[in-house]
Amino acid sequence: MDNTPIIAFRDFGFQYTVQAEPTLYHIDLEVRKGEKILIAGPSGCGKSTLAHCVNGLIPNSYPGKATGALTIGGKDAFSQGLFELSKTVGTVLQDSDGQFIGLTVAEDIAFALENDCVPTAEMHETVRKIAKLVNVEQVLSHAPQEISGGQKQRVALGGVMVGDVDVLLFDEPLANLDPATGKQAISLIDEIQKHTGCAVIIIEHRVEDVLYRPVDRIVLMEDGRIRFDGNPDELLSTDLLPQGGIREPLYVTALKYAGVAITADMRPSYLPELALTDAQKAQVRRWFASQPPTPAQPEKPVQLMVKNLDFTYSGGHHALRGISLEVHKGEMLSIVGTNGAGKSTFSKVICGFETAQSGKLTLNGLDLRTLSIKERADHIGYVMQNPNQMISKNQIFDEVALGLRNRGVAEENIRPHVEETLKVCGLYPFRNWP
Template structure:
């Protein structure tokens, strides 16, 4: 894209990079200019090379990750191979995906001041600069707090301040939304946008949550696939190009809804952001589609597999985590548990599994009181899969890992093999039966942990953030797999921050906020309820906002019909 009269801040020319450990290059013939003062979003599926581009910009390549470089990369008009890591750090400030890995100081103020201390800035000037930058990111009152005591959103702000204090020309954000709940992610995008507009720095965001970033304006979107740039467009042009789904990148839900309604999206509609969408061009087709949808019959009531009555739990006398929680889950349901970080979602799962014991209330499994049952006894009925598979896997070979629980129970080897084979087959892991676990991908390891639970034949499976950090393609693979398990009779309970997952796959949602249940309804009704969304740091779905913009009589009905259409038409 030619931008006459503007000075390039970043220029890739026929740039190629190959890690020494790889047989093929990760980046091929990259030609890209990013201009001073631009805000650019780089998107792509996992393994596409988008993070490698970021590592080239901030100097991690070649100073930390070694490999062969061909072509040219200039930042601020200077060839990066002629710069050292210190020079690059004065040009490019990076906010990492994992904020904890970026902290150095014992307090927020010390952490922000780190770069100034390295530059031997006088103390009084340093204090003024730290206070000014902390105020910009709304952390000025927490300078004496420990970074590790902060929420996920606050940690992001401290990392942001730590790179801004150096007054760099380019701000690079690597997956800034990865560990944030929806509302906190929205606040992070607001903060990036505000700093960009006030400072006019060049901003580069690497993120696969496209719709969440497009909540605010970006100048261009660079789409990377298999190490190559396959698109360089404005958001309006990209939404009209219809190339994202084929690359395994999730397009905004409101754009998908327009396509379901038979609308040919074009750049003139300004569909790059919901705020700029020219609703007059799409209102009538959307209303007609909504009216044409057949009302879906309600499913019959099924037996209650899990029931909680007035559950409360506290770690100490003054640290109450769960307060008077009651709910009922029917056999064969897929249910989301959602809410803010620290709301008590994972603690609730621990109480159900028996890892910790409730202080008050009762828990029933098919009407049987679970009080007094050990973890081992409950594990015959209830399986639990942690977010990080590496925290669960303890055997070097895949077969041994899946067989471990059965062996602990003293089951004979001749009975174990058919059970393991069945679990591997269901999880799509049968070809890897004799493989070492270390050779598997992260997504495959997740399946190994699920297979380990399935081999024990639980009726209820609890998963903590099953799609965390996955791009759309891998997310879909995991969720379709879990859906197939559910169709085979396994009741599934998922702790998640992913509003798309909640809408697309789980008809029933339970909302926890500050240890209390504040919502227990259909996912659609939860994500179209402003009061619940605000209390639990959720984000109203863009489908609801589209329906309001189009003047629908009942926006919630439109959202439900979209979900029913997806389940009936697209996910057979």
């Protein structure tokens, strides 16, 4: 591994122009070629800001004041434009849809090559090689919007790999993927890193999922500062992750509940190599056997009833088949399934965004099929996977108040409701922010 850092933060700090306080404080961090680094931390800790400094979105798109030094490829990062930095750092965004340029997968992968005026024959050959490497050969003629979430991420990765970059930066690559597809994504990142030898930076809070394949270092951030930078096994032998609001791997938590002391030499960061003594295994079995059964829940009235629900898209895809279930008052229900299983479609049918061809759908005895989308919104609140698609106002207060205003609630009654909601959500200090 080359010992010269590709990226070097030296006592670096950053404050956005629109904010009163810095987001990053005294960051000292080096990234070398061939390293795979996980940067983790709770929402608002500064990890996305750190990523934006690396890929040039700061200061080129998000201006602010920087202190200290940041060099990328041996040059001052803030003196380089986005185009120049893109030759060193390739970024795969959390929302792959926001990264697509071409009308087809092949065109999207070829975009950077076209900009560099690569000859057509050479371009086609490069696209084929990259498509094979990221396993999207079978969808080259498809529109990016037509393929699955996992395939979209592979296409986005292919689009940045054609530039032969030194650093691949993944901004929350697992956010929109189910666990199985997430494992495939982490495996692909691991394969690409081994194939290219480039540095890989993964911004993610799902630590256990990233550790499906080994990483060299974990950088744990909290309140704009680096709290830990080092060996993953050493980190998991501490309580720093739960203390920082990050869920540690469930198997580590289970071992702690069983009374097993976690040490770095047990290799807790990589489950296939986790080393437990026979005594520790026996200790875990005794703890598991001692757990009481889950207590029976009291019967509650049915609030939402779905019976024999069927839905087929206009293109002929039969997304829902005979769905029947009951949701009781006060119940917390999780609907799980792989990408494409029908989870989002089911939600859209409940909210009225799509109309089922057959079946029964009632809420507190009221037939939802007789209600418009606006009328259903009086009874059902819906949070989309991508919240950016829901935001239409310029300030947080006005955004939260929008639903009440649309329902004709008096303005003097809106403020106390909105302020209480913002306090519950921890957003009251930001109520006047854009």
